[in-house]
Amino acid sequence: MTAVDFTHEPVDLVIFDCDGVLVDSEPIAVRTHVALGTELGWTLSESDVMDRFVGRSTTSIGEQIAERLGDETARVWDKRFREMHAAAVDEELAPVDGIVEALDGLERAGIAPEQWCIASSGNHEKMRHTLGRVGLYERFEGRIFSAHEVERGKPAPDLFLHAARQMGVSPARCAVVEDSRFGVQAADSAGMRSVGYAGGLTPASWLTGLATVVLTDMRLLPELLAQQKAGG
Secondary structure, X not given: OOOOOOOOOOXXXXXXXXXXXXXXXXXXXXXXXXXXXXXXXXXXXXXXXXXXXXXXXXXXXXXXXXXXXXXXXXXXXXXXXXXXXXXXXXXXXXXXXXXXXXXXXXXXOOOOHHHEEEEEOOOHHHHHHHHHHOOOHHHHOOOEEEHHHOOOXXXXXXXXXXXXXXXXXXXXXXXXXXXXXXXXXXXHHOOOEEEEEOOOOOOHXXXXXXXXXXXXXXXXXXXXXXXXXXXX
């Protein structure tokens, strides 16, 4: 864990990304995009997908594909991705390692579920499916926000600011938990501190920032945020 002085403001709201932070779906998504690129005419490596797509909204991804291959191919890609991703989720999806323990630890530390929410580039249908498969949907129900609700997705700050407004908390009192460079950038632009989770696919070097702590073990999250809740 990198030692960073977040801020002296206490944490009143923890904003979680979904894919790669709560559910271990990023390997599935990356593999699916690579396969579709081979099938539809855009050869992409896993690194290419990480760099271009991970952390972006489906709208942004679709725009990139359309620019490269045309609108019709982009529509086919999106349809095939949804089908292939959903099938793989049903077969193999698991929660991110340590996240269940982290959520339980937040409650023990006095950071109640009412102080958590999700702000994800994914749409609500996808999140209901993935979170439901791993038993986490109920822990966030009613406090889930999608990039489809705002004009601009990550790395713009719109989604995180929208979540904070809906939850009635000022940006300075929010902590974002992210696993993508675009998410960390969005949190910084929103005036929020962030925790970059580097225990999955994203290299730690992609997650560094002035107001970011990088973790490789999600189980360390409650202690870190409990310190910030107290304004320490």
